[in-house]
Amino acid sequence: MKRGAILVGVAALVVLGTLGWVNRKDVILWVVTTLAKDRDIAAYSPITWQQGPATAPEGDRPPNIIFILADDLGINDITAFGGGVAGGRVPTPSIDRLAAEGALFTQAYAGTASCAPSRAMILTGRYPTRTGFEFTPTPDGMGRMVSMFSEGASGLPPTEWNSDAAGKVPSFDEQGLPGSEVTIAEVLKTAGYHTAHIGKWHLGSGPEFGANAQGFDESLLMASALYLPEDDPGVVNAKLDFDPIDRFLWARMQYAASFNEGPKFAPGGYLTDYWTDEAVKVIRANRNRPFFLYLAHWGVHTPLQATRADYEAVGDIRPHRLRVYAAMVRALDRSVGRVLAALKDEGLDENTIVVFSSDNGGAGYVGLSDINAPYRGWKLTMFEGGLRVPLFMRWPAGIAAGTRIERPAAHIDLMPTFAAAAGAALPAGVAIDGIDLLAAEPPARAHDALFWQSDHYRVVRQGDWKLQVTERPKKTWLFNLALDPTEKTNLAGKAPAKVAALTALLDAHRKGGRGPLYPHTIEAPVAIDRTLAQRVRPGDEFIYWSN
Template identity: 65%
Template sequence: MKKILLGGLVAVVGLGALAYVKRVDIVLALAASQKRTDIPENKPIAWMQGPAAAEATAGGRPPNIIFILADDLGYNDISTFGGGLGNGKIKTPNIDALASSGVAFRQAYSGTASCAPSRAMIMTGRYPTRTGFEFTPTPDGMGRVVKMVADSMRGQSGMPPAIYHADRVAEMPKFDKQGLPGSEVTIAEVLKTRGYHTVHIGKWHTGLGPEFGANAQGFDESLLMASGLHLPEDDPNAVNAKLDFDPIDKFLWARMEYAASYNDGEWFKPRGYLADYWTDEAIEVIKANKNRPFFINLSHWTVHTPLQAKKADYDAVGPMGSERERVYAAMIVALDRSVGRIVATLKEQGMAENTLIVFSSDNGGPGYIGLPEINKPFRGWKLSLFEGGIRVPMFMSWPGKIPAGSEVQAPVAHIDLMPTLAAAAGAALPKGVAIDGVNILPNAQGKGGNTRPHETIFWQSDGYRVVRHLDWKLQVIEKPGAVYLYDLATDPTEKTNLAAARPDMVAKLRKLLDDHKASGRKPLYPAILEGPIAIDRALGTKATKDDVIAYWPN
């Protein structure tokens, strides 16, 4: 009997040890088991139709507005500023043409260095210290899984451990309750006061359902990205590049599906490659609303991971430095094609002259895809507040209203888009609501002179706080307890830390940061995961003790 008991104990211990060794595979398999297998095939969208005839001439009504937002696009991913992936091999002619047809803001900043809060700032023109929407919503359990996977890969990555705050989980609302409060006033709601038909297409990521979803936040219609695959993984037209060094990528492949929904209805499969599908449907909306002013928020998932390209684009790109770079390059080609098709449709429909198009990215390119040049010449990545994480392309094109070939050198930010689009439409800003952004249309039209729209711009993600005041930029990073001061006028790529040499400037800017935080509200929910980011090293090569590390809270 003792032998049997001992043998059983050994077996249990052995199984426990095996489960521990395979714990990451087990957790990812459990995540994958939650995928839906019953998603219906694509169904045509019956878009609302505008009037058969225009009630006013195009010149007598407000302009149509199309906002095209890329996801995780690196500053050097487009060829507009002389860059382009693969040392300039990959060109973005349609995005370049859009920029040259209007104004390029050469110092444009995202609201923050991650997806959702940036989108909320675009929609509202307000900092998270006012809205409380400071962190990207994450599915239940994702923080714990990412921590587990990241720590299991430390021997490969060389990175310090991620920090998971299990004690804060009780304060977290469910995923579908992590949203921008419905009491906030969005640009869609503002434009509706001027008779706009408002449509969201693509990624929303600021909440779901009757309070937080796009329909609840001022959009008459919403074609929503319901999950996260660009194509089914086994689609014959898909080329996939999995990142075996990135814990988030492992979670996405395990959990994400190929799905969309219309007006918060049932899920269904999109039609073809996601960027093409969103563009097809945006074109249908343009045609359906030819005779009334409309606002389209075309919010692409491209070029966000998981890295998936359409095979035709992959073949056209040809060999690159690595397989993942080739897939990523093909995704950029798809994004550029989308911009070109939107512009071409407006011209074909005779609508280009009375349409304002804005193009930007929600934040800088991520280091976790392992491509070191995407934010060149800037340091840092998405999930850091170095310039590489927050400097983004931002272009506006409005024929006859914004001079072609214009450039604005003054710093501007995503929070400026809401008041700017309202001004272009002739819409009043909401009464009793403090708007942090300013109308930059005069700057775009060459009427702003040498004035700066902002003396001071703030960023904040829990203990990682940054301020740019004139050309001075201070970064205060709680973990690992670092302070960086840069003079961007002489050091735009943040190479020389002046914190020790200029304690007076550090004190001045720190007071601005402290006052900004003290004047605001607490976040709606806490950060539960803090992940280490190597500022000067893309993931995929092993970090060393000499690497500059900043922890990003979310």
């Protein structure tokens, strides 16, 4: 009897183990959803912002600076360039107004093709070869889960997870921009500016890495990633079953904010609108002193969530995820309009610089094929679709309406541009890679070149020539952007001397710098010409993105 009972028990364990293995993804999702979420998110609490002086000092005053950064916004999501989301059915008049009433940079580039390193370059004006901040921090467990859920419905190889490297990476909060780096907020404070941050940060937290530690007097932080609770009656959700990142976000993320790194609490509305509500309060509170406001929106990053009102307003757009996405773009444009209206109401319109950009190109993993048109590639590739971003600067007192700047501009240029406009000195002894975009005589850029890199994937643009080299797969692309701005014709085989010269520039750029702060843990294949909702075909090109 005992032997029989033991055999039955062993058989039961084998069955349970087999079922657990077969359903391991569902088990992992349950663990992430049930055990990893924060249980200590308080109810909504109003923010008390610091109040500036009751009256403005006499004499000239440096310009206020408001930098509005979208997340994963494709260059074809706005109508300023003649396109627009959903075939132009959802116009973006407020964002377009910035371009029409100020400077439009026709060849503007993100710092890189993913979010956090671009943000570090915006704040410091320095390449990752100087700061070491080369990879985007991901929440603990995200890389491993994404690799497990990436098993090839698209026809791509699965994402690779490096557990050895993962053991050498700091926690999510400690994967930050080093406190030794000098940010534009710190520079502007030396010139008497009040500095405020609202929204996404993604550069670490705590006494070295958080926004307050990096020069911001006040910081209202996005503390998780939902725009509204999933079951809120005023929200419309669009889940992307083909995207492992989306599955992680829905399983793990919550609806939360924090102020000056204090306790988490529920925000006061749909995230895009809530950040704007608070931005308007900051403008009013500081109307009598110079201020720098960094409004870092989460829109239009996944998870895709729109207000029901915006969803109804954009009309019958299909598929459903495109309609939700279009509604999110509408909310982002409304935010810009409300900021401009607040400046007008407070008498600050003429002497405030308002800058709008996106941290990188639109993401292929949302499954929408036209968001970066006409350019090839997506976020996580360094084709123009992953790097080209809108960049508009409106400053009625200092920039003529309708200004078009044709020379290449980049995120590393924003820090020195803001400092020059404010009359603030750049940090002594610190090498700044960017240039002042508004200088009367454009300064020379070192080697007349812009650089991008993510581990083995390296890119340089010098003049009109752009070289991309990657080790996985081993590939070289050379394009003449003046003749081929959409990177259709690879000239690498026909111009070996140009390849050699640009490769030498890449090698010198890396040799003269430092390595990354911490190793990458995943290698993710990304198709260049197909979204994640489409199957790749034989001959389709793809790269591996290190993170």
